[in-house]
Structures are given as C-alpha cells and as structure tokens.
Amino acid sequence: ASAGRRRWGWNSWNHFYCGISEEIIRETADALINTGLAQLGYKYVNIDDCWAELNRDYQGNMVPNKRTFPSGIKALADYVHAKGLKLGIYSDAGTQTCSNKMPGSLDHEEQDVKTFASWGVDYLKYDNCNDAGRSVNERYTRMSNAMKKYGQNIFFSLCEWGNENPATWARGMGGNSWRTTGDIADNWGSMTSRADQNDKWASYAGPGGWNDPDMLEVGNGGMSEAEYRSHFSIWALAKAPLLIGCDVRSMSPQTKTIISNQEVIAVNQDSLGVQGKKVQSDGGLEGMGRPAQRQQKGGGSM
Numbered sequence: 001a002s003a004g005r006r007r008w009g010w011n012s013w014n015h016f017y018c019g020i021s022e023e024i025i026r027e028t029a030d031a032l033i034n035t036g037l038a039q040l041g042y043k044y045v046n047i048d049d050c051w052a053e054l055n056r057d058y059q060g061n062m063v064p065n066k067r068t069f070p071s072g073i074k075a076l077a078d079y080v081h082a083k084g085l086k087l088g089i090y091s092d093a094g095t096q097t098c099s100n101k102m103p104g105s106l107d108h109e110e111q112d113v114k115t116f117a118s119w120g121v122d123y124l125k126y127d128n129c130n131d132a133g134r135s136v137n138e139r140y141t142r143m144s145n146a147m148k149k150y151g152q153n154i155f156f157s158l159c160e161w162g163n164e165n166p167a168t169w170a171r172g173m174g175g176n177s178w179r180t181t182g183d184i185a186d187n188w189g190s191m192t193s194r195a196d197q198n199d200k201w202a203s204y205a206g207p208g209g210w211n212d213p214d215m216l217e218v219g220n221g222g223m224s225e226a227e228y229r230s231h232f233s234i235w236a237l238a239k240a241p242l243l244i245g246c247d248v249r250s251m252s253p254q255t256k257t258i259i260s261n262q263e264v265i266a267v268n269q270d271s272l273g274v275q276g277k278k279v280q281s282d283g284g285l286e287g288m289g290r291p292a293q294r295q296q297k298g299g300g301s302m
C-alpha cells in the first residue's frame, strides 16, 4: 500500500457518527481548503461507517446509500481530487460494519477493493466487527492480499483496536497505520489512556507504518483548550496520524489555532519518524521525548 508522508486529514466519525452525507463531505473538503488546513498537510477526507446501503447489489457490489450519498463515491472522489485532496473510505473485516449493519468485506475483499479503486479512493480504514468467529489473522490477511493486488495506491489503515498486538504484524500485511487502542472518547481520561496504551508500541512505528491511538477529539467540546492542546501535542510526538475529528466547517478560532500549529505539526512529520515516548514520570507529571535527527555512533540514547 502507498506510504506517502502525508498521512493526515479528517475523518467523519468522532463528530458525526452515522449522521453523514455527501454535502457534509463536500463542505468539509471546501472548509479544509478555505481554512488553510489543507495547505498545512491535512489532505485526506475520510468517510467512516454508514456510507453504504444495507444490501449489496445483484452482482454483490457495495452501493453508496441512495438517500445520503445520491451522487455516489466516485463523484465525491472527483470533487476532492479536483481540490488536491484525497478521499478515504471505511469497511470492515467481518460480515457487517460496527454501527448500522452495512455490509462488511469479509469474503468480498477483492471485489470491494476493486470497487474502491475504481471510484478513486485513496485510503481504506478497515474495522473489526462481526468476525463470524474467524481469526484476526485470517480476516486481515485476506484484505492484505486483496490490497496488494488491487489497492497498491490505497493507504491501508487497520482498525483492529490493538486486540492482538497489531503493531507486531500489521506492517507485514502492508498496513500503513494500525489502531493500538479501543475507541477514544472526548474526555481527558480516555485521551490519556489511549496515549498510554499506544506508548508501549513506539519501537514499531516508522516511515510507512504508524501506531494509531485513534482520531483527534480536538474541537468536539468535551475537553478544555489546554487539554486539547496537550492531546494534539501528544499525538504529534507519538507520530500518530493527525486525523481531525471535529466539524471543520464551524470550528472555533481556538480549535483552528491548536490544529494549525506548524511547529507541532513539524514534530509529527520530521523525516526520521521515530515515535516519541514517555521518558519521565514524576508524581503526576510526565515528559515525552524523541530524537529529531539520526544520532551519531556513540551518541546519547533517548
């Protein structure tokens, strides 16, 4: 799957859940441009769960929801591509997706990847619900093979929630990122616990494949400005995919300031790509660090 260094953008789930439509996706693409966020590198516009009809068509193809995505996914891909952006989509390594029972891709892997590629999709988030009692290894290997055949240019984001230590095997499956945690919620405790669970896999991250402690909640209202600033900084240091999870069409100036901080973004995107980790913990105060340049032989350790 395609690596690329620009592994960040926006995803619909943390703010909209199943309440998505093609207008929201188009307006979000417009907003990424108008706010200057796209210019900073937020290029992926990622559609999460709930974009499809509950049934496949008579040939077994997935079909965009006729009410909420009447123009189809190809039209959306064309729309965002014309703006220099990329389009992401979501499917599931099981019989049905997690929330509204749209079809999963289990046993339809090649057909679905071909469909996504024909629509011009650039990114696939691959979830883990309704596994039909089959192993993680079997189900993700099937999609990995389909992606290697028909999805070479599609970023492969595994959403296995960290259950079976995907940091140790997802890169071998062509994964470009893998969730190391269950779902984040919009509060300090949830955010810091994602960060902690993600921390122990630091040595597995590097160019082409990244630990993913889940998407950003910055701007969704459940944390203070200082907490959101910490959230964004920790994700940047952890080399996590920076996927905005708020409504960028109506975000506050404070939210925009946090996610537009170029020095913080530069930490996330440095060319070495070493994940920062906890280096200090002292009575509730914690410090994170990471090397910013390749170290000389015999140089210090981190």
Ligand code: GAL
Binding pocket: 013, 048, 049, 097, 098, 099, 100, 127, 128, 129, 159, 182, 183
């Ligand atoms: C979860 C996943 C979330 C979101 C949701 C959609 O399994 O971790 O990020 O994609 O499914 O139903």
